Amino acid sequence: MFRTVLSYFWKDNSSEFSVDNAYKLLEKSCENDVKKEDDICEETEQEYSTYHKTGVVTSAKKNTFIIDNTYRFECDVINLKVGMKVSFVAYFAEGKTHVSHVKVLDDDWNLEVDEENRSWCTRSLITKVVKRENRKIHISPGDFIINLNKVHSEFVPIVGDWIDLQVKVEVEWQVADLFGKILEVEAIRPLRPRVLQGVIKKWDQNKGMGVIDNKIFFNSESLVGGYTPLVNDKVITEAIESEQGMYIWRSLKIIPQTNKQHVNDFFYKLCDSEYETDVEGVNISDDIYLNVSENNKTYNFVFEITNNTKDLLILLNAYFSNKSSPFKISTTFNEKGLEISAGQSLKIECECFVVCTASNLILFDFEKFKIGRQVTINYETNKQPYDKAKHVHGNNLLLQARMFTNRKSKDLIPGQKVVQTPRFISARLPEYPVPEKLFNIILKHNSFNDNPQLSQELTSTKPCLTASLTLSIYEDKFHTLLHLEEIYNLIAIRTYDQDAACFIRNGEYLMLEIENLSERRPSIIVGDRIIAKDSYKNDAVSYEGYVHKVGAKHIYIKFAPMFHDSYGGEDYSVKVVSSRTTFRRLHQAVGLVVRNLGSTILLPTKVVEKAPQLNFTYDEYYNILHTTHKKLKNRSLSDATNCGSLERKKDNKEDENTIPNQGSKLLLNINTEDNFHNENKKWRNNNYSTTKTPISTNNRRFKLEWYDKSLNYYQKEAVRNVLVGTARPLPYVIFGPPGTGKTVTLIEIILQILRMIPHSRLLVAAPSNSAADLLATRLVDSGVLKPGDLVRLVAFKYVLENSVPPKLVPYSATIDYSKEGSRECSINMRDDGIVLGCNSAVIGRHRVTVGTCSTLGSLFSSGFSKGHFTHIIVDEAGQASEPDIMIPLAFLDIHSGQAILAGDHMQLGPVILSNIAQSHGLGESYLERLINRFPYSRDITGFPDSNGYDPRLVTKLIYNYRSLPDLLKLSNRLFYNDELKSTILSKDSEEAQLLNKIKEILPERQSDVPPCFIFHGVLGENYQTADSPSWFNPNEASQIFYYINELYRLGISADNIGIITPYIKQVRQIRSLLDDAEFERPKIGSVEEFQGREFPIIILSLVRSNENLVSNDLKYGIGFLSNPKRMNVALTRAQALIIVIGNPYTVATDYYWREVIKFCIQNDSYTGCKVYPELFE
Incomplete structure (x- = not known):
């Protein structure tokens, strides 16, 4: 229209409008604007309207009813039948008609109902919970019932809690406060939440109840991360107003504070x-x-x-x-x-x-x-002098970082990149540079660790760091946390700088030797840059080189050809510059998920139930290990709580009353020649169903046939709940504690989705290459997929390192994210079969794409958008930072897709090097954040039959196939609510036989069964060398040597032993002892290296023998003390025996290790230096 008007002033030959025509158009436009304003006012008025009506029930299916074929509502309070006359209130909100206050009328229908048009508003109402029935809470005053499944909430209320209700109420003009009928409860919030410091005054272990400061009640559900309180423990608690007997506050969460006094009172006790x-x-x-x-x-x-x-x-x-x-x-x-x-x-x-x-x-x-x-x-095992003093190197790194940042290279000769960046890219990756202001704040305080002054300046600059997470600050907060992590990397990478380095020629590369390269953090990776400059010439040009390979002690670099030709062995100063690609992908994902997912996925507060995504039948299955068999009740199509459109048929051919043994071979090899689309599929192994399971191309009802017949009750529940998917698009969580078959469950889910949803395209992600390789390998081993169905997407550096498992080579490929058609096809195949340079026309068309979170970020640059993948599956989600998880989740379409997260938030979380970023939220995984907030949070009253979790959202796997029962007891009680069940027999199992074989070196006990969980107390000393901040303990190292010597004497091989210690120096100390004795080395490493692995025997060296230095471990994120997740991983690696070696008086300062020693004392499995039981009571 405006173009027509403007054409009057700038005429062309095609314009036939006069001035009158232009005015008429303007007048008509004004009239339309007025009409639109009237329509908006009418819609707004209708939005807040209520109507009192009468009608007849015309449809009744389970708890869903329709009145007058128009008004649809759900109700489980009154029993309505078709034909009944009812009165009700209809109101309009969020563009929909809602129904409330439905009452059955007498047959004579003589009740007069005022159908006057009224209005509603939103108000707050302070009430108290007086009763709970599963997920329903009874409220007073008001005497009404709230279903927690249908409201937004921030916590799980119990009887006695005072709560603030956000309600929609009808405006009653005849009442002073205008407060009429409550139409709907929108949200519930705790009343007067507070964060307080206090002291444990009472604690009853049997009842699981206690008191803080004689005024705050708490129960075992309030305890965080395995903490077991003792009287006089100092704690931090989040409390709300609640009437619990004589107490007026209730704790929602309790976190222990460090308190050494209890231990120090006993430490120098010498008499008995x-x-x-x-x-x-x-x-x-x-x-x-x-x-x-x-x-x-x-x-x-x-x-x-x-x-x-x-x-x-x-x-x-x-x-x-x-x-x-x-x-x-x-x-x-x-x-x-x-x-x-x-x-x-x-x-x-x-x-x-x-x-x-x-x-x-x-x-x-x-x-x-x-x-x-x-x-x-x-x-005395040391061969070089060492010092007890703390190694200080942080300020030197900061000084080098400041000098490197201020130095600008006038002349820089570019090097040879690992992969040439394409000129034309579908979606170019933004830079996301580190803000100079943040960098200067860190440098100003000469510290990259948290301190009060630094925190104060950071939070004043970025208030989002300490603010509660909301959608409005989500992007700013995680951008800031990623910048802080990158700043740490920029500073820490300076440890590799050398003032006078000499390169070594090696074919097409120049090598640079770096001592202990494989053990240092942050790591140098393929793609990092090396800046070399003549040390003796101030005006010399700088040469840029790219790291093409990383060895144990050397990095392989390619500079410009002219530098290679002219280099004659001279000394050069060397600076390392990390590649920013990974950080840029994380930033990009953070921005995308805010727009693509919104608060529905990022900050869920309510389940909006959908119709089941699949219509299938299945055979009933039982929870065999429970005393009473639990089987699923038959559900009909309209059941809206758990199962949805499901039916069950009995099949007596299958006997499931035995417990399958799930060992290290979670899925056995099946005929790899079978086509996934073959109607006549047959299985080699008895663990797999012999029923034909073809892909369907029509919309018929499926029979759920298990690919893996050995799945237990909860694994099958997880698969079934995912397939039903009534809580979509909220991510479904598979909570898999150690040894419970989480990977087996994920493989079954993937195969079932592929079979039952023919149009599905799956994106399967994991935080590490090892986890991604495991998933891909298991999928290949299933025999269901072939190379055309699966692609293992790998980074180019992973190929250069020759790290791709041979079995996955036919399935592996790298991505070329150049714009389609912008250059000739660059796809080529290496001699080993790996396809290099697949573009978007090829790479995204497979049924299953498997890769690490970071590598999958390259799909953004190839132009893939949300919805391209129908299902997003993330394994080991507890080990990835939230921005990492957001890379695959950014591809989710919340209207049609589904996400599944599998992991264990009670084990090691993401590896974050910056203590500042860690303490402000980057160290908490998205999985952990979800599982600790409503509606994912545990509610044992509401969901007693599913371990306290809403089965629409979470399944917790509880059958452990790894450890002896006594090995499982402690971690089970501390971290898993005592719900895990070991399937390993205490006698007659291979693990029990191994234990009997070596019982002569184990502590004697009254029981006939040798102890499998031992704490060996050693009063040693921890030391440092002058060239390293790491610690070692010669006394503990020699004690480990004793056990290794004895185990080898008794016929135990090195492959059956794992040694875990948190310090690189202690690793070297133990290796040195074994090498001097010419012993074969068992696996020795940090907890991170052992996560996901298992060994028959685990030996654990705690190293620390001075509690005054424990704070340093917290500062640098190392060690076991005050890190319950690290402790949990270490204690759950063993199958038959774990031996913990440490100073009992030092570790007793930690609440969690205190429970370890106490457990060993109570079970006659403590040995070593003298301890006093009263220390742990």
């Missing part, structure tokens, strides 16, 4: 009621402390006893308290003991075969008393 240190007139040599430097050698020592009394002394016996130690008494005793006359002396000869540092108590048993002496053998 069982023996004396001195008796008048009886002199015994002092405690013996020997420093030795050779192992595998016997050392002798003597205690001399002198009788200075006038009486005859009889020494009945002498013995060491720990019989499994290497100490022995050489002196022979007769049945009546040894006599010591007045004024005489007696020598008791002892020996120790030294293979490690050892300590033991020798007791001299006289007729009327006992005297004790301590014997300590310190095996």
Whole structure:
């Protein structure tokens, strides 16, 4: 229209309008605008309208009814039938008609109903919960019922809680406060939430209830991450107003504070009621402390006893308290003991075969008393001087970072890139540069670790860091956290800088040697840049090189050809510049999910139930391990709570009353020649169904046939709940504690989706290449897929490192994200079969695409949009940061797609190097954030039959196929609500037989069954060398050597042993001992290296022997203390035996390790240095 008007002023030959025509058009436009304003006012008025009506029920199906073929509503309070006359209130909100206050009218219908048009408004109502029935809460005042499944909430209320209701109420003009009928409860919030510091005053372990500061009630559901309270523990709690007996507050969450006083009171206690240190007139040599430097050698020592009394002394016996130690008494005793006359002396000869540092108590048993002496053998394993002082290097890194940041290279000769960037890209990746202001704040405070002054300046600059997460600040907060993490990387990468480095020629590369390259963090990876400059010329040009390969001690670099040709062995200063691609992809994902997913996925508060996405039947299955068999009740099409459109048929051919054994082979090989689309599929292994399971191309009803017949009850529940998908698009969570078959469950879900949803296209992601390879391998092993159905998308650097498993080579490919048609096809195949450079015309068309979260980010640059993949599946979601998870989730279409997250938020979370970013939320995975908020949060009252979780959203796997029952007990109680069930037999299993084989080196106990969970106390020392901030403990290392030596002697192979320690220096110390003895090395590494793995025997070295230095571990995110997730992973790797070696007095300062020692004492499995049980009571 405006173009027509403008054509009057700028005429062309085609214009036939006069001035009158133009005015008429303008007048008509104004009239339309007025009409639109009137329509908007009318719509707004209708939006807040209510009507009191009468009608007849014309449809009744389960809890869903229709009145007058128009008004549809759900109701489970009154029983309505077709033909009944009812009165009701209809109101308009969010563009829809809603129904409330439905009442049945008498047959004569003589009740007059005022059908006057009224209005409604939103108000707050303060009420109290007086009763709970599953997910329904009864409220007073008002005496009405709220279904938690149908409201927005921030927490799970219990009886006694005061809550703030957000309600829609009818405006009643005749009432003073205008408060009429409550039409709908929109949301519930806790009343007066507060964060407080307090002290545990009461705690009843049996009832699971306690009190903080004699005013705040709490139960076991409030305890976070395995914390078990003791009276006088200092805690931080989030409390709300609630009437719990004599208390007016209730704790929602409790986090322990560090408190060492309880331990320090006992640390220097030297006496015990069982023996004396001195008796008048009886002199015994002092405690013996020997420093030795050779192992595998016997050392002798003597205690001399002198009788200075006038009486005859009889020494009945002498013995060491720990019989499994290497100490022995050489002196022979007769049945009546040894006599010591007045004024005489007696020598008791002892020996120790030294293979490690050892300590033991020798007791001299006289007729009327006992005297004790301590014997300590310190095996000095170090070959270089070390210092107990803390290694300080942070300020030097900051200084180097400041100098590198301020230095601008005037002349930079570009190097040879690993992969040439295409000129034309479908969607170019934005830069997302690090804000200079943030960088300067970190440099200003000379610290990349958190401190009060730094935090204050950061939060004043970026208030989003401490604000509660909302959609409006979501993008700003995670952009800031990623910038902080990148700043840490920019600073920490300076450890690789060298002032005078010499390159080594190696074919087409120049190599640079870097000591301990594979063990340093952050790592140098393929694609990082190396800036080299002549150290002796200020005006020299700088040469840029790209890292093409990374070895154990060398990186392989390609500079410009001219530098390779002219280099003659001169020294160059070297600076490392990290590739920013990964950070840029994370930033891009954060921005995309805010627009694509919104608060529905990012900040869910309510389940809006949808119709089931599939219509299928299935055979009933039982929860066999429970005392009473639990089977699913038959559900009809209209059942809206759990199952949806499901029916069940009995099939007596299948016997499922046995517990399948799921070992390391979670899926066995099936005929790989079978086509996924073949109607006549047959299976080799009995674990798989022999029923034909073709892909359907029509919309008929399916029969759910299990690919893996060994699935247990909860695994099948997870698969079925995902297929039904009534809570879409909210992500479905598979909570898989250690050894519960999470991967098996995911594979079954993927195969069932492919079979039952023919149009599906799956994007399967994992945070690491190892996890992605495992998923792809299991899918290949299923025999259901062939290369055309599956692609394992890998980064080019993964190919260069030759890390792709041979089995996955035919399925693997790299991506070329150049715009389609912008250049000639660059697809080529390596000699090993890996396809390089697939563009969007090829790479995104497979039924299943598997890759790491970061690698899948390259699909954005190829122009793939949301909805291209119908299902997004993320394994090990608890190990990935939230921005990592958002890369695959950004492809989700919330209107038609489905997301599945699998993982365990109680194990190690994402690896975040910046302590500042970690403490402000980047260290919390999206999975953990979801599972701790409503509606995902645990509610045992509402969902008693599904371990407290809403089955529409979460399935918790509880059957453990890894560990002996006694090994599982502690972590089960601390982290998994005591709900895990071990399927390994305590006797007659392979694990039990292994334990019996080595019982002679284990602590003796009253039970016939050897202990499988041992704590060996060692009072050692932790040290540092001058060139490293890492720690090591020679005493613990030598004790580990003792156990390895004994295990090898008893026939245990190195493949069956894993050694976990949190410090690189301790890893080297243990390796050095084993290498000196020419022993085969078992697997030795950090907790991160062991996550997802299992070994028959695990030995754990805690290293720390000084509680004053534990705070450093917290600062750098290492060590076991005050890190329950790291502890949980370490304790759940063993199948038959775990031996924890550490200083009991140091680790007792930690609430979680305190429970470990207490558990071992109670189960007669503690050994080593003397401890006092009252310390742990």
